[in-house]
Amino acid sequence: KVCNSILNLYNEEGIVVEPAGALTIAALDYYADKIKGKNVVCILSGSNNDITRTQEIRERSLFYEGLKHYFVIKFPQRAGALRDFLNDVLGPTDDITHFEYTKKHNRETGPALVGIRVQKKEDYEGLISRMEAHNINYQTLNDQKMLFDLLV
Incomplete structure (x- = not known):
């Protein structure tokens, strides 16, 4: 799920994040029922992501999906x-x-x-x-x- 979030942030928003930075976004689906109708803030941190890992991230995202x-x-x-x-x-x-x-x-x-x-x-x-x-x-x-x- 984290890899999927990394790719979505990059492809849809042009935001580069490291796995720890995408964790809050990835967790939103897990808490969807609890946070429905509430204001939620997610902090995206870190862009310490090695570009050579892109293929591995994509592979894990496809696996997750x-x-x-x-x-x-x-x-x-x-x-x-x-x-x-x-x-x-x-x-x-x-x-x-x-x-x-x-x-x-x-x-x-x-x-x-x-x-x-x-x-x-x-x-x-x-x-x-x-x-x-x-x-x-x-x-x-x-x-x-x-x-x-x-x-x-």
Whole structure:
């Protein structure tokens, strides 16, 4: 949520803040019911934000919004397996944003780390349904913090 607030402040207001500075804005949603109809002051502090972290902040924001998902997918080790996945599983607005694969010898399948961005949060259900309909062997990483931190 903090990363989402940082990006919104920059994109909508042109304000550059560090994570601690965006914390008050990020907390507004949490307290929305308690502060409704009241005057509220948020203090935005600090602009100690390294520009090289922008991609990481954007990534965390997409993750928070439910638009970026990571999977370990076992692909058959045959020509055309990735093409089949692209044609059969990805929706028209889905985008592969990360792909790591190393061919394994003497195995029928090989694991790939795949990052997929969906256009709307609701598109995730369709993506999962298509993977299951095509018997794709996959494991989600977004909800497995330790494995996610290791691989992504």
